[in-house]
Amino acid sequence: MATTCSQEQPKQMMEQFVTACRDAGLKVTHQRTEIYRQLVNQPDHPTAETLHKRLLATLPTISLDTVYRTLTTLEEHQLVARIQTAESQARFEAVYAPHHHLICSQCKRVVDFQWPVVDTLEPPADVAQWGQIDSKTIVMYGVCKSCSDH
Numbered sequence: 197m198a199t200t201c202s203q204e205q206p207k208q209m210m211e212q213f214v215t216a217c218r219d220a221g222l223k224v225t226h227q228r229t230e231i232y233r234q235l236v237n238q239p240d241h242p243t244a245e246t247l248h249k250r251l252l253a254t255l256p257t258i259s260l261d262t263v264y265r266t267l268t269t270l271e272e273h274q275l276v277a278r279i280q281t282a283e284s285q286a287r288f289e290a291v292y293a294p295h296h297h298l299i300c301s302q303c304k305r306v307v308d309f310q311w312p313v314v315d316t317l318e319p320p321a322d323v324a325q326w327g328q329i330d331s332k333t334i335v336m337y338g339v340c341k342s343c344s345d346h
Contacts, residue, residue: 230251244260276290
């Protein structure tokens with residue numbers, strides 16, 4: 197079951213972003229808004245470098261450092277999630293609903309999917325020995341539908 201944004205979802209996500217920033221005491225700057233908008237409207241889990249290249253079309257003076265710092269700030273406030281892949285560069289996405297990821301070993305695409313059974317699993321009884329669990333995310337590696345069809 198793939199997780200995709202409906203037509204209405206990007207607008208709602210942008211409204212929630214503004215509210216969440218204000219609630220967290222973050223300024224709703226044009227750069228933050230455009231970075232988040234890119235993640236919402238192009239949900240392909242870009243790297244910071246890819247995101248920077250896309251943003252140059254609308255924000256020609258934005259630096260790669262600003263993109264990295266903004267992503268870090270938004271991640272700290274749980275508005276953006278970092279996805280570690282087998283590649284050396286992290287990928288990013290707007291946080292919108294609990295979901296998991298399949299990373300294609302052929303094309304490197306990151307595919308979102310829902311797995312309600314995993315979401316409802318209780319942690320093991322000895323979890324306190326490891327630490328504290330804040331969230332559950334499964335990252336699976338395999339071949340995406342597009343690559344397996346070819």
